Every structure is written in C-alpha cells, then in structure tokens.
Amino acid sequence: MSDTKGRLDDTLGEILARRKARGRLRKLSNTPTDFVDFSSNGYLSLSTNLEIQKSLLSRLQAEVATPKDSNGSRDSHRSLLGSGGSRLLDGNSPFAESLEDKIASFHGAEAALLFTSAYDANTGLLGSVPQPGDVIIYDELIHASVHEGMRVSRAAKKIPFAHSSISEAQRGRTTDTKESRAISGSKNQGLGHVLRELAKDERVASCKANVFICVEGLYSMDGDTILLKEIVETVDQYLPSGNGYIIVDEAHSVGVFGKDGRGLVCQLGLEDRIWARVLGFGKAIGCAGGVVLCSPVTRSYLINYAKSLIYTTSMTFTSLASIDVVYDFLVSGQSEPLRRYLETLIYYTRHKLCALYTRLRPDRHTLYVEETTLKSPIIPVLTASPRSLAEHCQRFGFMVRPIVSPTVPAGSERVRICLHFANTKKQVDELCDVIEAWVRNQMSKVASQGNTESLKLKEIAHVFAKGDKPRL
Template structure:
C-alpha cells in the first residue's frame, strides 16, 4: 500500500543523505556515445573486435541450424540457446560447458577448471567453502571485495591483512605509494605464523590471497617473491596461494595466459580465479585448480550450487575468445597496448614535470612506468578532474574512498587496444587545461581565477605537434 514503507524509506534516505554529504554517493550513469573510452576494463577491445563478433555470430547461427535439424554436436539439441535451464547440478550442465573447461585448463596449464557465472562468484565460492576451522587466510589489504565476502562466509579462524606494498617489486616501493599502510608485510606475518605450533607442523592451513594485476593502482604483484616467502616460512607445504587474475588474464603472459603462466608458477600457485569481463571482452569467471578441488567446489561452493548456470550464448562467447587467443590473433593488439602504456606514462610524466601540479596537491603520477593498462592519476579533486575530462570528450572515472583508501583518491585511466596516440594526446591536453585552471584558482583572487578558468576551458589545444608518438 502507498506510504506503508515510508518509515523505512526515511531511514534509508538519511543514510544516503549522509553518504552524499561525504561525497561518496554512487549513481548509475550512462556513458556518452561520443566520449573516447579511457574507463572500461576491456583492455584488448575484444568485445568490439569484428573478427571475434563474426566468429560468435557464426557460432550462434550454426547452433540455430543444429537445433532446427535436431542434430547433436557437443550438446543436447533440445537445450535452449537463450537459457541454461537451471544450475549446473540440475539441468544447467552440458558437454559443451565441460569441453570448454577442459580447453581453458589446458590453455592455462592447469589440471582442471570450473566455470562460474562471474569472477565475483568464483572468488566468493572458493573462499567461503575451502578454508576450515583453524585455518588462516592472509590477504592483501587491497584485495577485491569478492574475496572479502568469501572470507566473511568462511569458517577460517583468522583473517589477517598484509601491506600491499610488501608484495610489489622494489621500484614500486613505499616511496612511490599514495597509501601508507599500518599493516605488517607479508614476510612479517608469515614469519609470525610459522612460530605457531599447529601452523609450523602443517596441521593448520594458510591461504594467501593476492591479485595478479590490481585494477585501482595498476601495479603487478611480485608473485615469485610471494611464492618464495610461502616456501620459506611454511616448509610443511601448508601454504596455499590464491591469485585473482581477473585483470591480468589476456594481458600478461604468452598469448594472454596470465601472470602465473608468465612467471611459470603453475605448480606453486594452488588456485587461480580468472574473470572474462575485462580483457577477454565477454562475461563469466573460472577457477583453475586440481581435479579434487574442482569436485569439492561442485559439492560445497554455494555460488555454483544455488545459481542458474551460464547460457549457451555466454559459453560460446568465452569459447570464441579463447580460440582468438590460442590462434595468436590477439598478439598484435597486446603489443599495441604495451606501446600505448609507455607512451601515456611519458606524456603524463612530461606534463607533471612541466606544470609541477604537485606543488598545490593538484595532481601526481608515479615516476615508475606502468606495466599495465591501468594508470592512476592521483589528485585531491578526482570528481572535478573526471568531470572536466568527460566534458572534453574523454571518459575517465573518479575513484574515491571507500573503493580506495582515504588519501589515495585518483582518476583512473584505462587504456585499450582500440585507443590511439592522438586520443591520448587529447586526454593529456584536457588534463593540462584543468591543472592550469586549478593553479590559477589557488594563486590568484577567486574572480580572476574564474575568468582564467573560463578562458582555458574554451581554448582549443593543438596536440598534433607533440613529440615521441608511437608508430602505430
């Protein structure tokens, strides 16, 4: 009845009002069609790639023809193309799904694979059911929210965060981090755990959770050092590394096999979680693990058991993307993306060196070149900068607390294989105009600053003469 929920709505509204007053209110927004994409996670631009789209359409057309003729290829011809029919344990399984898992496992050098509807469900399902009473989960303080949700549902006795900077390569150390952690480093925590009797003799399991590529900072974990630390402090082989490769699959390693494969750590990492919604350009997730672990997840992972399985269209999308990677067709796109990464960092670093915006706490980029397509531009005014860039035709997003720790707010630039050097120049020019506006406001009276800001905003910046453009 109208008005019956007013009391609850009033309470919820007050919570939202408080969040809005703190500048943290989230809203759903549509991306303008005329904006250059520097925001989405589709790093290889595969979702808009004509070859991938053509392969998927042909696969769907073939499936329709098979259904019409009643023939069998990989699965039941009576199965719906649009819907899966239920959970994997009931009516949602198929030979096609199982053959796809076999293909994925072989490509990534894993014993087995288990598909989930998303990487979020994969992380949550894995962490919620595997750690038992007495076990310990040690996790990067900047680990994804899905791991946190899985840990909350797990029966592990302890959950211990460690400092993110402790698993980064030396040239990305604390001096270049925006967030100074109060947590101990991974080595310190593992050293303390090794002194515990049950942990030291191998009776207690320790799960170490990290990401391959971090989507907010764009840094890459030093997985070799993580594996060495686990071997050193947990010699009883009761340390199990879990790597979330949602953002590194498709980007790192030969043909995009991921960071674990790039570093040849397949036998030292217990489980990997891959997401298909980023560089892979489709949707879904998978856990790479042992056959026994796969069977265990089928029996105990609630995010698999109690949800409708992926449809044929989703499975086919994943299949054609893997065919694209396996064939090597993605390699030129990865090489082009790598060129853009270095070019963007040079342009941003040159901009900061020229304008010195850090003097007014306006803007900062890391001195060390990024190894990933995610480049954070740290600023005390992320919303204002992102709005200015969007109005200039470049879609970037503000990233603020609680998504990132307070004091490390930034605008995140996500590069894609479909981007060009000219687009990067345009984005850098928009950022430069904004910095000039901010500098004018902080160094001159308000009225003069506003006039300068309007003049700068209206200026057309010629970027055609910029140097060091990559040959694309």
C-alpha cells in the first residue's frame, strides 16, 4: 500500500471512529431467512406473491423463446440482461414507452417518465426544472433525494417549513406560533406562514418566479400522511395566480392508499391539482425503479435536462417486465383484498401496541407509542434505547430496525415496525409480547436504580443527623 493511500485510510478511519463514538456508525447486515419481517417496505408482500412471480417467469420465458427471423437468428436488439445504454442512446424501447403509458393511465396522469430509482427521479426533477429566480419550499422532513436535487438546483431560494403544519397526525396540536414550534421541536415556520411571506415578494406576486412545494404522501419514519387538500387550498390562497407547483413524493403511499393502490393523490381526487408525482417501485410495488408523473411538456423537458436520466444506463428488460406484471396485477383489482387485509392488520397492531403502552405506563424515555387513527403500515415505537429494543426483538426472530440520529432528529430515536400483507395477527401478538418483556425489564432496572439511590440518600441523611461528615 502506498503512503498516500495509507494516509487517506488513516484520515477516513479517524472520521469513522468519531462516528462510532457517537453511536452513529452504519454497517451492512443480512436478514436471516427465517426471521419474521417487520422491517422491510414491501407492504403488500408483492415481491413474494406466487402469482406475480409466475407471471414474470412466463414473460421472461416467452421472451427467450422469441421465434428466429428468416435468417435463423434472433433479433439482435432484444436483450434480457442489459438495456444497452441510456434512454437517449440505445436504451429506449417500445416496451418502456408502453409501460409508461400504462402507469400514467392507471394513476390518472397525462404522462410518465421512468427512472432507475425514485432517488434519481427526485434529483432529476428538482435539479433541472426550477429556473434561476424560482423558489423551492419543502417539508423539513422531506427525503434526502429532494435535498440532493435542491443542492444542484438553480432555484434562488430553498426554504423549509414545519412538518407539523401539514401532518394529519398532528392536526390541531400546533399553531403557527413560536411557542407551538418549540413544543413540536421545529425551528421552522408553518407552510401558511412561509407562503404568506413569499407572496409579498414582487417577483413571486407578479409570476416572474415560480414556487415549488415539496411534500411526501406518506412519511417513512413517522408513518404519517399529509393534509393534501389543505395544502392545495393554502397554495391557492397565497399564490392565486397559479405559479405554485406542488410535488408529491408517493414512494411509500403508492400501493397502500387509493383504489387498487393508486396512491394518496388519487384517493383524494387531486390528480389535476398536483403538478408532479414521484413514485417509487421499491416499496409496496415490490420491484425497483421510479417514475415521474407529469405533463407531456414536463416529460419532454426532463428527457432533455434531467442528468439522472440522460447520463445513466436505462432500466433492463427484466426490470421493466417486473413492473409491468405488477401493474397488471394492480389494474386487475387483485391487490384490493391484500390492501383490505393490511388495513385490518394495521388497526389490530396499533390497538395492541397502544394497549401495551396504556397497561405498562413506562416513562417516555423507555418507550412511547402514540395513539392515532392513521391507516399507515409504518408504526414508530419511540425509545431512547432503540438498539437495545431491536436487538432484543431480533433474538426472538423478529426483524425490526433501530432508527437513530441523524436519520431522525436527536431525541426522537425509535424502532420502526413495518407491517405487510404476509404478517399474521399471531406474529403481531408474539412481537408485542417480546416488546412487553423488554419494557418490563427496563422498568425494573430503572426501579432498582431508584431504590439504590433512595437508600443512599437515607444513609446520608442518617449520618448528617448524627453530626458526622458523610462518605460520598
């Protein structure tokens, strides 16, 4: 190893050591195949659905068995393993374009453009569309891909707003005051306040500058949805000239909400009021990749200016085929029974966890479960000891993951429970029993420490009463 490489490794090693000392070191891990999954984002369990798997295999076998041409050779442009290049060079195909049409139609959009991931879709959209002088305002809890898109964006301003101002779970709990923001832990103003101040800007008021409003349909850490109708009304109120453009990241909400899993925007009938939607196929859809739902003009613009589309190899036939067979499954309505069962399991699990919390009444430092009526498959279980709780659950065969700062704000560490169609009520019962055992053990430790400190204080008081100096 050269001295230069050695010095660099030393520097990187020191940085990693500092992160480890703060308890923030990340590592790759493998999930044992016999563990019960309460961690992954495959909410409808479509990636393991036998009917979908059979359809995909049939599609691939049919592609391999394509008849040879008159010269006895296969079509040289047909490939299962690679796309051959970017969409603008050799990676496009009639199949990709027909799939985009199918996706757009299913979600009530004018057009769709596929990306290799929802991350790339967000970076491409935010990194290219806002023009110099435009403004991006975003939920303070928005996904990292939106931050990356804003980082390379030419927008003049990027302004965060308080998540509590648009959260369904926090409806009515917070107001746009300094005291309320302090309670919620946010340093940012609410969406209404930010828009009201922007409306005073001459360039915004005269429509010389556009305002892009970035939110998510379902938030992956807190499992809460947004008040999307109220967001639309607020944007209309402060930007009545129509230069406010709402972007909804539906990576986690597609497949979960709306008829046949069309997403939150479709569930609320707001297809014509949302400028763009970004969908991810790696969650409930059970595949990989992403798509931007937008107007035909926006689609054409992204083809010309979105670097994350232009300068990357396009999706392979196998990736496109997997998305296609899943959308056939959704279009046919076969996902509805899965979604209905998932909704019942969500209600059952939330009730069990809230009953556990109400019965034990641990301090919030040990464990806290919020009682809500949310229909989200993501349930955060807050604790100051997320790694301990997660490791305890894993010892009993339940895969849950600890979520710590900086992924979530310091002080809001948690174990995140993700529910799936493949989970059973019996598995939920067993998981809750395991969590309860951990909580009782933690409470016992706290009580024991309290008793020790109490005895020590009594001893000190007794010594003082005798007039002797205590030994501390």
